[in-house]
Amino acid sequence: MPSFKKDPAVAALKSLIHEKHLHTQQELCQTMQELGFNINQSKVSRLLRRMNVVKCKDEDGHITYRLPQEPAPPEAQASVSDLVIMIDANTHMVVVRTTPGAAPVIARVLDYHKDQIGMLGCVAGDDTILVTPKTDHNTQDCLHSVEKLLF
Numbered sequence: 001m002p003s004f005k006k007d008p009a010v011a012a013l014k015s016l017i018h019e020k021h022l023h024t025q026q027e028l029c030q031t032m033q034e035l036g037f038n039i040n041q042s043k044v045s046r047l048l049r050r051m052n053v054v055k056c057k058d059e060d061g062h063i064t065y066r067l068p069q070e071p072a073p074p075e076a077q078a079s080v081s082d083l084v085i086m087i088d089a090n091t092h093m094v095v096v097r098t099t100p101g102a103a104p105v106i107a108r109v110l111d112y113h114k115d116q117i118g119m120l121g122c123v124a125g126d127d128t129i130l131v132t133p134k135t136d137h138n139t140q141d142c143l144h145s146v147e148k149l150l151f
Helices: 008-019 025-034 041-050 103-112 136-150
Strands: 054-057 063-066 084-089 094-098 119-124 128-133
Touching (some): 008 025
Antiparallel strands (some): 054 063
């Protein structure tokens, strides 16, 4: 049995949700069957729930299915580097972008290593961390230290 992410039914269902405005699980089920999948409505329902699919109104006001806009939450065994999207800096601060909800965790890691990375302090939102170096002239050093620590 293929893993959930590699299941051909999951890939086909994602494709259908992106390409068509199907309004019921029964319509999804029938379309999947037409594509050659041996699937019933209850399996479609389970797959939709595991994929975090949501119901919403389309531009015509009809209920349709959509995949969530933000990425799925990280796996329990994800490392810190899996949560970091990018790190950048200007002359005054370092900015760390994370997956949604991960910034407070990453900020805690940075805070613990503040002396090692030359950080005065940091402020975390949901997916962004602003890191202030101890001095303006060591912003690039702070950037490199943060990158080394997180990657």
